[in-house]
Amino acid sequence: MADEPSAASTSTRFSPAEAVMAQVWEDVLGVDGVGLDDDFFACGGDSLLAITVVAEAGRRGLRIALPQLFEHPTVRGTCRASAHGGPDRPPARVDLLSPADRAKVPAHVQEVMPATRLQLGLIYESLMSAGAQYVCTAAHDIRKPLDEATLREALARVASRHEMLRVRFELGGFSEAVQIVEHGVEIPLTVADHSALDASALEKRTALVMKELGRPFDPETAPLVRFHAAATGAESYRLTYSFHHAVLDGWSAANLLHETVTVYAGLLDGDVPELARPLPYAEYVRLERAAARSEEAVRHFEAWARGEEHRPARAVPHPPRMTEFEARVSRADTETLFACAAARGLPVKSLLLTAHGAAVAAERGRPVVDVAMMMIGRPEQEGTDLTLGLFVNYLPIRLDLRGTTWAGAARRAFDAERELLPHRRFPYADALGIVGSRPFEVCFNYAHLRRNIQLVEAGVVARGQYSDLGVGIPVVVDVHNTGDGLAVRVSVDTSRHDAALGSRLLSRLLEGIRLMAGSPETECLPSTATVRRSSGERERAEK
Structure with missing residues (x-):
């Protein structure tokens, strides 16, 4: 909630710090005339943009913490909070390896650091599925002529900047699993000419x-990315690439596309832009290891789980069979939803999370639902928004839809996310x-990949993309802000659920x-909240 100015704080004159912060907001949010008491979320901010604001403020000499921006979402409030203590200092830069492990590091490599816990989890599940899980693919249409030599040079330049494009994992040989950054790894690229194909044949x-x-992918062999480029005309080509999710998340994949296309275009035009330096990935490794030792985080999740049925985590002995259901939110609903969020000083994500919770509540027949939400754990340091790597985390969040309106439930969802923020790297x-497995049966993710949108708006990349990702969560709900609206995708593992579940969830989410x-002040749970799954569906879900 925005800070209410007191009688002693109604001045509209900006202090030097406030002037810098307001300019950061204007640059990141793409708005003009930000005032001292304008609400960050009413101006179009969300949790993803908040990370960019924190990083950009750091570049300009202002140290703020992400939770401070959520607690005090005004220029005045954030600057006051930061004056009483900015973000926690990064953990001391001691060697992440033990002396014995450091002695084993080959002389010819650039860096060796421990793998993060989530990286290890993804690699383990990937190996257990014979490599089927956590391989991501995407394709984009680039509005530039295809020149193979120039594209190879662009990929080499981008790879030289980013450790995760030259990394491999060593699962044995050290006292713990590590990731090894090699020098001079060549990014695989194959090239073809598809310009003679009609639209159907091209697809x-x-x-x-x-x-x-x-x-x-073999996780012990670098690189864990591949590219393919096919000319689709004299002035266009389709760039397709794949990567192991253990080295890149969605934000990082957008950064990779943006840098590759930007450098490529610059090489063609003879004017390659100078790119800022990304933060080393080791800084995130330090933060995750510190979070794992947090007694406060343990107490938070123990209190969260108290009194709830505990379902032990269980391995799934087969690769997932994901079936996808997709739709776009109508333009009218999208515009009204954004206006509703701005009027209440809430991020659009909170409204979408609430609609997601109501859909799950209708499916389960319970007004209080526990789901997993994707969190971003990027460090609050300069260059963090440019770094490629895996920074996402999946954590449980509880949505209480009892006795409230849609707007009231959205406020509760925002408060629940705010309470979770200090533990986002646990x-x-x-x-x-x-907490057990129940919250992790359904996952929600909201994405607004602005770097991709910037390429579209610049006319370099055509709107739309083709993507695929094999994951291990039984039901995944993704909502993407594509710049021209909202796209919804529900992915269901049909080896564990009926495919009809995906269709029902999509319909309920859109409703x-x-x-x-359209009716934010009406009762949140419609009568369909009492609809339960069939007994057969419940039995299948329990297997």
Whole structure:
């Protein structure tokens, strides 16, 4: 909630720090005339943009913590909070390896650091599925002529900047699993000419390319990315790539595309832009290890789980069979939803999370639902928004929809996320061990990949993309802000659930968004909240 100015704080004159902060907001949010008491979320901010604001403020000499921006979402409030203590100092830069492990590091490599807990989890599940899980593929249409030599040079330049494009994992040989950053790794690139194909044939060929690029990676061999470029005309080509999720998350994949296309275009035009330096990934490794030792985080999740049924985590002995259901939110509902969020000083994500919770509540027949939410753990340091790597985390969040309106439930969802923020880097596996598997049966993620949108708006990349990701969570709900609206995708593991579940969840989610946008002050749970799954569906879900 925005700070209410007191009688002693109604001045509209900016202090030097406040002037810098206001300019950061204007630059990041793309708005003009930010005032001292304007609400960050009413101006269009969200949790992803908040990380960018923190990083950009750090570049300009202002140290603020992400929770401070959520607690005091005004220029005045954030600057006052930071004056009483900025973000926690990064853990001391002691060697992340033991002396015995450091002695084993080969002389020819650039860096060796421990793997993060989530990286290890993804690699383990990937190996258990014979490599089927956590291989991501995407394709984008680039509005530039294809020149193979220039594209190879662009990839080499980008790879030289980012450790995760040259990393491999060593699962044995050290006292713990490590990631090894090599020097001079060449990014695999294959090239083809598809300019003679009609639209239907091009889509079929792209599907074959994605299947080929999506074959399993060996996590102990660098690099864990692959590229393919196919000319689709004299002035365009389709760039398809794949990567192991252990080295890149969605934000990082957007950064990779943005840098590759930007450098490529600069090389073609003879004017390559100078890019800022990314933060070393080791800084995040330090933060995750510190979070894993947090007694406060343990107490938070123990209190969260108290009184709830505990379902132990269990291995799934087969690769997932994911079926996807997709739709776009109508333009009218999208515009009304954004206006509703701005009017209440809430991020759009909170409104969407509430609609998601109502859909799950309708499915389960319970007004209080526990779900997993994707959190971003990037460090609050300069360059963090540019770094490639895996910074996401999956943590449980409780949505209480009882006795409130849609707007009231959205406020509760925002408060629940705010309470979770200090623990956003607590390892997923540790949280799973404390709270059990039930919250992790359904995951929600909201993405607004502005770097991709910037390329579209600049006319360099065509709107739309083709993507695929094999994951291990039975039901995944993704909502993407594509710049021209909201796209919803529900992915269901049909080896554990009926495919009809995905269709029902998608319909209920779209209806929840419509009600949230158009009738925010009406009762949150519609009568369909009492609808339960069939006994067969419940039995299948318990297996």
